[in-house]
Amino acid sequence: MNVPPVMDSSLPPAGAELERVRRMVQACMQCGTCSGSCPNAAAMDLTPRRLWRLVLLDRGEEIFRSRTFTLCSACYRCTLRCPRGLPLTEAMHALQRAAHRGRMRRYRAVTAFHHQFLESVRRNGRVNEMAFMMHYIAAVKNPLLLLRHAALGLQLAARGSLPLGRRPSRSLEALFRRAAEVENAP
Amino acid sequence: MRYHYYPGCSLEGTARDYDRSTRAVLAALGVELLEIPDWTCCGASAAGAAGALLARVLPARNLALAERREAKRDVLAPCSACYLNLRHAAQAMRANPREAAAIREVLSVEELRPEGRTRVRHLLDVLACDVGADRVAARVIRPLRGIRIAPYYGCQCLRPYADFDDPERPTSMEPLIRALGAEVFRWRSGGACCGASLASTQREAGLSRIAAILDDARGADAVATVCPMCQMNLVAFQGPASRRLRRDLARTVLYLPQLIGLALGLPQEALGCRGEGGLPLPTPPGRAAVRGRSPDGAADRRDGEEVRR
Ligand code: SF4
Ligand code: SF4
Ligand code: SF4
Ligand code: SF4
Numbered sequence: 059m060n061v062p063p064v065m066d067s068s069l070p071p072a073g074a075e076l077e078r079v080r081r082m083v084q085a086c087m088q089c090g091t092c093s094g095s096c097p098n099a100a101a102m103d104l105t106p107r108r109l110w111r112l113v114l115l116d117r118g119e120e121i122f123r124s125r126t127f128t129l130c131s132a133c134y135r136c137t138l139r140c141p142r143g144l145p146l147t148e149a150m151h152a153l154q155r156a157a158h159r160g161r162m163r164r165y166r167a168v169t170a171f172h173h174q175f176l177e178s179v180r181r182n183g184r185v186n187e188m189a190f191m192m193h194y195i196a197a198v199k200n201p202l203l204l205l206r207h208a209a210l211g212l213q214l215a216a217r218g219s220l221p222l223g224r225r226p227s228r229s230l231e232a233l234f235r236r237a238a239e240v241e242n243a244p
Numbered sequence: 245m246r247y248h249y250y251p252g253c254s255l256e257g258t259a260r261d262y263d264r265s266t267r268a269v270l271a272a273l274g275v276e277l278l279e280i281p282d283w284t285c286c287g288a289s290a291a292g293a294a295g296a297l298l299a300r301v302l303p304a305r306n307l308a309l310a311e312r313r314e315a316k317r318d319v320l321a322p323c324s325a326c327y328l329n330l331r332h333a334a335q336a337m338r339a340n341p342r343e344a345a346a347i348r349e350v351l352s353v354e355e356l357r358p359e360g361r362t363r364v365r366h367l368l369d370v371l372a373c374d375v376g377a378d379r380v381a382a383r384v385i386r387p388l389r390g391i392r393i394a395p396y397y398g399c400q401c402l403r404p405y406a407d408f409d410d411p412e413r414p415t416s417m418e419p420l421i422r423a424l425g426a427e428v429f430r431w432r433s434g435g436a437c438c439g440a441s442l443a444s445t446q447r448e449a450g451l452s453r454i455a456a457i458l459d460d461a462r463g464a465d466a467v468a469t470v471c472p473m474c475q476m477n478l479v480a481f482q483g484p485a486s487r488r489l490r491r492d493l494a495r496t497v498l499y500l501p502q503l504i505g506l507a508l509g510l511p512q513e514a515l516g517c518r519g520e521g522g523l524p525l526p527t528p529p530g531r532a533a534v535r536g537r538s539p540d541g542a543a544d545r546r547d548g549e550e551v552r553r
Contacts, residue, residue, distance in 0.1 A: 098442070129446060131399075138412070155296070173290075186257065230302075233302075236349075
């Protein structure tokens with residue numbers, strides 16, 4: 059699938075993002091507190107501690123063969139507990155960003171999720187959750203997802219909590235464009 | 245008490261009941277809300293995945309709008325994800341001059357020139373610390389006697405900013421629950437993570453988080469939430485979670501202001517609740533005295549005696 063760029067392709071490449079992450083975790087002493095604190099560690103192919111080790115060794119290929127950073131749900135436990143006070147949740151986000159920028163095939167479902175969400179923000183200022191879900195499902199072309207979310211949608215409709223009608227919309231085009239320019243300024 | 249109010253997208257969509265009950269309860273408690281005019285989405289976690297600066301600018305725009313109207317007033321957000329994004333932006337504006345300069349430069353395209361003085365507060369913070377349990381207790385006309393409520397904080401109102409509670413062992417909801425006449429259900433999952441959007445993007449991992457929390461809540465009459473996504477995850481996946489653990493994990497899950505509103509005797513429509521929010525509530529005085537049965541057909545449950553169907 060072809061995920062169009064969210065901002066534009068003049069963004070810094072994955073490598074620059076990886077370098078940022080390396081600086082964030084430079085003081086890691088491999089104590090494993092982060093792995094022990096992570097609610098999603100059991101589902102990860104690399105524990106957070108091992109992921110940070112690979113970052114320090116600059117092993118980009120192995121890092122991006124892993125799904126570990128896509129399993130971070132931003133609970134901030136590791137950030138809170140790391141004895142070195144490293145910004146680990148932020149580092150996970152930065153790796154997600156790198157995958158996003160590199161438009162890596164493996165991560166297309168997660169990337170599409172974020173992409174569709176932001177497109178909706180850029181065009182309308184606010185997100186209509188149901189419209190966003192439909193776009194996301196269309197983008198990943200996974201009929202299983204459609205079934206799952208249809209079930210979810212029906213449940214919500216039954217509870218009377220589905221949004222009705224359209225809300226006023228407001229484009230944030232200029233803001234998005236300027237943010238990309240400022241971020242990429244040398 | 246007055247606050248700038250940032251509802252966020254979920255509260256106009258799937259979490260409309262959270263918006264409604266928050267407004268109704270705060271009004272009943274004498275708190276005034278000024279909705280930020282022309283607010284836009286905070287970017288959730290998607291903005292962070294696309295651009296570090298964008299992730300700060302989107303929430304900062306809303307803080308700037310609030311500040312422009314009235315600088316020395318706190319911004320109240322009921323959604324934990326919104327709260328955290330706004331809080332990150334406020335932190336950057338205050339403590340990181342380089343980031344603050346970049347944010348200001350971007351916001352200038354909308355003619356916004358914030359100084360970054362606005363404070364960001366989670367709804368739970370305002371209820372627990374500004375309003376306080378005593379003020380709530382004083383207005384309770386229909387105590388939730390005999391109801392055991394499991395306080396569910398989730399993650400992002402607690403961590404990484406320990407603004408109003410202990411991020412490892414949170415307790416801020418407990419005095420409020422007791423003020424309603426209810427019991428605090430003791431459990432370990434109050435600050436556990438529900439997996440956020442993993443339930444959509446990585447089914448297995450997300451579902452196992454949700455199932456573990458619901459399993460821990462067995463024995464509680466209701467779970468109280470303070471975040472639309474926590475609520476959505478704990479409500480919408482009860483079926484798959486039950487199948488996964490081969491146990492009935494169906495549970496009443498309500499937003500904290502819905503529970504408060506029920507105890508304050510606010511009308512159910514104002515709280516977005518149906519059928520007493522699904523709680524085995526003692527029948528209000530007057531109703532049962534005449535009929536001996538509550539309208540849903542269950543036996544009289546006055547005097548805090550619980551009858552389960
Ligand atoms: S907790 Fe901090 S120091 Fe310990 S392994 Fe994790 S990142 Fe490294
Ligand atoms: S913030 Fe992410 S990586 Fe850290 S403990 Fe939570 S889920 Fe795991
Ligand atoms: S976190 Fe969710 S609800 Fe809050 S503004 Fe962002 S998208 Fe909307
Ligand atoms: S519990 Fe889930 S939805 Fe709630 S704040 Fe944590 S990750 Fe977000």
